[in-house]
Amino acid sequence: MTAFDTAWSIVKAPFHGTSSDKLEEIMREGLKPTPGQYFQGPRKRLFFSRKPSEAIIFARQRAEKNKSNPILIHFPDEEDLEHPKPIGELAHNYPFTVQTIPPERLSIFEGPNLPRGNPYTGNPKAVADYHLWDKQLDAWEREMDKMRDWLEGNL
Numbered sequence: 001m002t003a004f005d006t007a008w009s010i011v012k013a014p015f016h017g018t019s020s021d022k023l024e025e026i027m028r029e030g031l032k033p034t035p036g037q038y039f040q041g042p043r044k045r046l047f048f049s050r051k052p053s054e055a056i057i058f059a060r061q062r063a064e065k066n067k068s069n070p071i072l073i074h075f076p077d078e079e080d081l082e083h084p085k086p087i088g089e090l091a092h093n094y095p096f097t098v099q100t101i102p103p104e105r106l107s108i109f110e111g112p113n114l115p116r117g118n119p120y121t122g123n124p125k126a127v128a129d130y131h132l133w134d135k136q137l138d139a140w141e142r143e144m145d146k147m148r149d150w151l152e153g154n155l
Contacts, residue, residue: 013074013075013076013077014048014049014050014074014075014077014095014097015048015049015050015051015052015054015055015072015073015074015144016031016046016047016048016049016055016058016072016073016074016075017049017054017055017056017057017058017059017060017061017062017070017071017072017073018058018059018062018071018073019059019062019063019065019066019068019069019070019071020063020068020069020070020071020110021066021067021068022062022066022068022071023071023108026073026103026106027103027106027108028103029100029103030100030101030102030103030106031046031073031075031100031101031103031106032044032046032100033045033046033096033097033098033099033100034046043098044098045096045097045098046096046097046098046099046100046101047094047095047096048075048094048095048096048097049094049095050095051145051148052072052074052109052141052144052145052147052148053141053142053144053145055072055073056070056072056111056137056140056141056144057141059071059072059111060111060137063111063114064114067114068114069110069111069112069113069114070110070111070112070114070137070140071108071109071110071111072108072109072110072111072144073106073107073108073109074106074107074108074109075101075105075106075107076105109144111136111137111140112133112136112137112140113133114133115129115130115132115133116129117129117130119131
């Protein structure tokens with residue numbers, strides 16, 4: 001494989017956002033499709049994005065919900081990838097796969113650590129820490145998108 005082939009595989013490859021509390025299981029069992037929400041139907045799917053920043057938005061949501069750290073996972077585009085057909089107002093347009101991606105095919109990028117304090121209590125330090133984390137996440141999103149843009153030759 002040439003350097004161009006390697007770079008192109010990274011550019012077109014998908015990104016999946018999750019949280020660090022799931023990482024040990026993912027690295028043991030692979031990145032597995034999960035049952036959908038009420039609007040996704042009964043089929044198990046693993047959603048992803050071609051843009052790191054979009055996957056990081058989901059990673060942030062998972063990190064906040066699970067009180068852990070955001071994780072960006074990159075995997076090869078050689079998997080059985082599909083694009084859902086929107087149905088009604090509640091459908092989404094994120095591509096997905098129904099295959100488990102083996103751990104050895106995953107590249108892991110760790111985001112900034114979630115602050116331990118609860119900003120919703122009004123504690124000034126917790127609020128300041130959360131705002132700092134928010135800025136760090138924005139910087140991480142830009143860094144990951146720039147990496148992809150650089151590999152595409154757009155910088």
